[in-house]
Amino acid sequence: MSIEIAIGSNIRKSPYFAATLRAGVKCFSVYNHTYIPAHFGDPEAEYRRLTTGVAIWDVAAQRQVELVGPDAARLAQYLTPRNLDGTRVGQGRYVPLCDHDGYLINDPVLLKLSEDRFWLSVADSDIHLWAEAVARERGWQVRVFEPDVSPLALQGPKAVEVTTALFGDWVRDLRYFWFRETSLDGIPLVLARSGWSKQGGYELYLTDGSRGNELWEKVMAAGRVHGIGPGAPNDLERLESGLISYGSDMRRQVVPADPFEMGLGGLVDLAGSHDFIGREALARVAARGPARRRVGFLLEGAPAAAGHPVAVTRDGAELGVLSDMAYSRRFERTIGVGLVRSELADDALGLTAELPSGPHPVRVTALPFRL
Amino acid sequence: MSIEIAIGSNIRKSPYFAATLRAGVKCFSVYNHTYIPAHFGDPEAEYRRLTTGVAIWDVAAQRQVELVGPDAARLAQYLTPRNLDGTRVGQGRYVPLCDHDGYLINDPVLLKLSEDRFWLSVADSDIHLWAEAVARERGWQVRVFEPDVSPLALQGPKAVEVTTALFGDWVRDLRYFWFRETSLDGIPLVLARSGWSKQGGYELYLTDGSRGNELWEKVMAAGRVHGIGPGAPNDLERLESGLISYGSDMRRQVVPADPFEMGLGGLVDLAGSHDFIGREALARVAARGPARRRVGFLLEGAPAAAGHPVAVTRDGAELGVLSDMAYSRRFERTIGVGLVRSELADDALGLTAELPSGPHPVRVTALPFRL
Known part of the structure; x- marks a missing residue:
């Protein structure tokens, strides 16, 4: 095509x-x-x-979404579950952003330019609107905009x-x-x-x-x-490196996923006292465990890539999603990434990816790939 | 290309x-x-x-961005400067959405499905994030999501x-x-x-x-x-019909514009008492008059379309923007739309569009085109 x-x-x-x-x-x-x-x-x-x-x-x-002003640091911290204490001027940090229900809406790198000035180097969603709405509805003293x-x-x-x-x-x-x-x-x-x-x-x-x-x-x-x-x-x-692609692997409106599901639970600071968007929801997820887990998939042969997320099933029941796939020369097989129900993440037999070309057997493996 | x-x-x-x-x-x-x-x-x-x-x-x-729940109507009204009083179930309305500084961030049609359920049929920006942030930060009882x-x-x-x-x-x-x-x-x-x-x-x-x-x-x-x-x-x-294209004619991060500049001032209800995002900023614009006005442009010949917004200048000074252009068979000339400084909107001589192919004379005309 x-x-x-x-x-x-x-x-x-x-x-x-x-x-x-x-x-x-x-x-x-x-x-x-x-x-x-x-x-x-x-x-x-x-x-x-x-x-x-x-x-x-x-x-x-x-x-880039720039946060600048007296409340810029406060806003940056409120936007992410990651504890930003100790972040130095000149340092960048990977900061998952969640909505109030704990679902990821972006996963930017935060650059601390000064004590009151930050950039969020964003993946594909309008975080300038999100951050602006939060800041202004709270009445915080911070300007949010996209710089040149x-x-x-x-x-x-x-x-x-x-x-x-x-x-x-x-x-x-x-x-x-x-x-x-x-x-x-x-x-x-x-x-x-x-x-x-x-x-x-x-x-x-x-x-x-x-x-x-x-x-x-x-x-x-x-x-x-x-x-x-x-x-x-x-x-x-x-894919070979297991990097996350917001928009492909999860997107709030398409494949909603929380940080625990995406393997980013280590970045969610529920032990500390700092408030952040989604804290309550993420505390509930932490207590019961994530519903799904991010995994790698192995597929025999070299089936054509779907070009969109497809269901992973067993006996007709939908148990996960294969987000993205490609034939890897390095591993000499077709690999993919996605999410499966947590109880299947370590040992899942008989799974099928519902590719456009037809059902195709898939095996689950841990990320990063060790093949 | x-x-x-x-x-x-x-x-x-x-x-x-x-x-x-x-x-x-x-x-x-x-x-x-x-x-x-x-x-x-x-x-x-x-x-x-x-x-x-x-x-x-x-x-x-x-x-579609669905708003549903006891506070759905309240949220819909807070999101737009347009007064929604009297909107009936089964009725749609064109509702400009502004940020807290009064700049347009989208211009959807609102569909009232029931007294507590609405769709915003949105142009190209993540209004689900915007509306969700506003609703949740206010603690309102309304669910915001993209339905199927x-x-x-x-x-x-x-x-x-x-x-x-x-x-x-x-x-x-x-x-x-x-x-x-x-x-x-x-x-x-x-x-x-x-x-x-x-x-x-x-x-x-x-x-x-x-x-x-x-x-x-x-x-x-x-x-x-x-x-x-x-x-x-x-x-x-x-272009011939003078329809607005959010994303082309204005976009918050690229060509910020307020409803008065875009010819939508008649939809901004400053007389009523209802609160909406951007009200204070828009009251200031209404008091001093918009800085620029939406206009049509006429260009001689059939120059190649820029494929992006270009500056409109006079004697080297930037006085406006030509957002989009095309050769019109109906009008037998090249037309465009954009914004120029208000004092030029009725009578502007000597303007130049800075096209990639070189400077090109443009004439300003009112919208809709009457040629």
Whole structure:
């Protein structure tokens, strides 16, 4: 199935949009009302660059929601079950966000820019509306908005070489999820050690959208000697690595899931006294145990990917969901991720994935995959 | 520029997705995290069907946000500056939604299903998160969620014939924006006289997503004698008709605009006593007058559409924005819509649109176009 994407005023173009066109982007998706490259026509080369070299990704669609003002820290803490005590300026933290019923509505990285200024680097849902409604209905002194910030990712084992060449040796000592405000030949940005892969790398949070083209070209020039090439958030690598994809693996309106179900229970601070949205609901889940658990799936052969979540059944009863799947060369089999009822998570026989091509046997396995 | 769209688990497929593939969809966009057809490869035939015949549109991406419970009416009223007094069960109303600063965040149709149950048929932003945050932070007794409801539109002057053939003569007497719960050969739906065009028509709000295919085929069969064919929300017709497109013409994070600027001031009830989000901010706007006004633009020739909002300038100063544009056969010229500073809205000479192809002279005109 090859269908065109509409280019129109209702979807935003990233500051790197023109650069990705020049680089030969072949396929886009839409994320936070913004075009995001999906691939450049050679999935194997893109996977290889990510896992053995270095790739440049336009991830400007990972929008930032800025919280700034006297109550910014209070709001940040209220939005997430994770205890933020001890978070330092210059530090990022993965912060699941829940609604009042304890269901996940996003899973951003929080960047603490100063004691009263934070960014939420969000997955695909309108957290600026959520955070704004909460702040204003509480009458808190905090401004919530989307600043002019557009991340560009360098991912892969050689990303460190390229980033060092551009910014200096200090980037080698940057700890995971930590960041620093800096610039590149006058282009202002925030440099973080982060990215949506397990291959290592950095994200350059450009803070002047008019300079996307320049930044892209400077990175490409520095990366040439390391064989840099374009890529995009890679569904196969993320499946192999067991990374969560909000929107694919769960979405409030489609596949509601709580942090315990998603394996994020360790980030829910019910022992502490701090208040957060969903606390009561999550205390109930913690007391009774989660209804489902996040698992890996193994499928024989190489059935066509569903392209949407499908039911996992046994004897016709729906017992889980297979969110996403792909054939893995690394594991030499088809893998997937999803949720199954907790009592099946360790030992489930006779399960079937209801693929569009027909029922297909699946085996449950723990994440991360150890094959 | 022809680029593929990624089909993946993170974007929802409508219940009519398979039917639109069979009907030969060539281009999709994404709206409310859902694929929505953009065209079927023959824009002229699609425009002609819409304006002289009847078209079938998959608009399931126009998701519903249901408000249900003792405080549902209270929440509905608090969410919009429009006074909802006197709204009857079975009646729909166009309800701009604003944030606490008075900026538009969506412009849905509200359907009153009963005294304590409403749907917001939303444009492209996560109003389920907004409405839920407001309701829960206020402690109101109302459940907010996205129900299994997927609109299918019949639009065009012959839509009434097709809809009558399917449902009976009563649909002729249905007033604009009114609706009735009904069914078609056992397929449950809500039938409304509405749709995002000025060509007349109906929307069938399917309430069982497993039956999209059946509903599509029944509509196609009934419409065959009237030359029905597939189409999609039509950017050219909406420009000619002056319809607002949230996401294109304004979006909170991209082109913030208040209801007065968008020509919706008549829907803002500052005279009444009811409280609503943004009331104080909108009272200030009403007192000083809006900074900008929504206008039509006329451009000589047929320059390539920008595909994104562009600045409108004079002598280098930015005085407005051209949101969207297209060549109109009906008016035999290129038209656009956007915002300009209020003092220019009636008489602006020497304005320039900063198109990607280069600066291009534009003339301001009132909406709706009278050419």
